[in-house]
């Protein structure tokens with residue numbers, strides 16, 4: 095292998111460790127939080143600094159999760175080829191990478207954004223990389239419900255970056271992602287139950303069976319539909335958002351109804367994929383609505 099190819103694959107391994115696709119959506123949700131905040135303090139450089147800072151700390155959290163979960167990752171087909179799991183990146187190197195990303199991200203937030211955003215982002219890091227990964231995930235099937243609060247925080251982080259406060263509007267956006275997380279994750283867990291069982295991770299379909307999980311995917315989607323109306327009800331979003339939300343909710347409800355009544359692994363895969371399109375489109379709708387109002 096030429097040294098260029100060696101460097102290329104090493105760089106790609108380090109990137110993979112940061113779960114870049116998940117982090118892209120996390121950063122997108124943080125960015126929407128910034129752009130929806132009152133615009134008096136909204137400056138181009140503040141948005142850039144906050145986006146990079148939150149992105150780097152999230153990437154650090156993902157890399158830290160990979161190094162802590164090396165053994166679990168080795169036992170599951172989906173995660174077996176992660177650089178830490180297959181030994182391409184040592185635990186030491188992953189620790190160095192995660193620390194460097196996290197430290198640079200925190201410095202950016204502290205110096206160019208504000209202390210509130212830095213503290214909340216650090217708390218989010220601890221919530222996912224330590225509390226969820228080390229304590230909740232191996233112990234309780236409610237792991238992703240409680241731990242989901244970390245994943246849901248980005249709009250609050252984004253809002254805090256602009257206004258140095260987290261008002262009710264920002265928490266409504268957090269609530270949407272919080273309630274979205276169970277159907278997002280359990281759809282995947284339903285078609286990967288055997289892997290989680292083999293790895294000894296007590297995900298809901300492992301501990302309570304597929305029927306119970308399927309019902310809960312449906313129930314959470316109903317709850318999600320209700321909370322997606324909140325931005326309209328409290329007057330932070332208009333009719334364009336409401337129409338988009340109703341359409342997206344209708345599709346998600348059809349998927350999750352079928353998950354409950356007519357389950358197949360293929361349907362669960364499609365539902366999982368749709369959950370990502372759903373959240374991306376819903377947050378894009380919030381932004382478009384904000385600018386056309």
Ligand code: HEM
Pocket residue numbers: 115116119120123172237238239241242244245246271275278279282370373
């Ligand atoms: C505790 C909370 C969460 C859990 C347990 C969870 C779990 C997962 C898992 C296991 C995957 C991997 C799917 C695969 O390997 O094929 C995944 C993918 C993904 N998740 Fe989540 N997730 C959570 C929260 C979030 C949040 C908050 C976001 C964004 C706001 C998000 C966005 C995504 C995206 C974009 C993907 C697709 C990645 C890809 O295509 O490779 N997730 N999620």
Ligand SMILES: CC(C)=CCC/C(C)=C/CC/C(C)=C/COP(=O)(O)OP(=O)(O)O
Pocket residue numbers: 113116120148151152153155156159163173215216218219222231244245247248
């Ligand atoms: C600072 C900040 C904003 C941090 C964001 C927190 C964060 C990265 C949340 C994403 C959630 C996520 C990747 C869950 C994957 O679950 P898992 O780790 O159980 O999945 P796996 O089985 O693929 O490892």
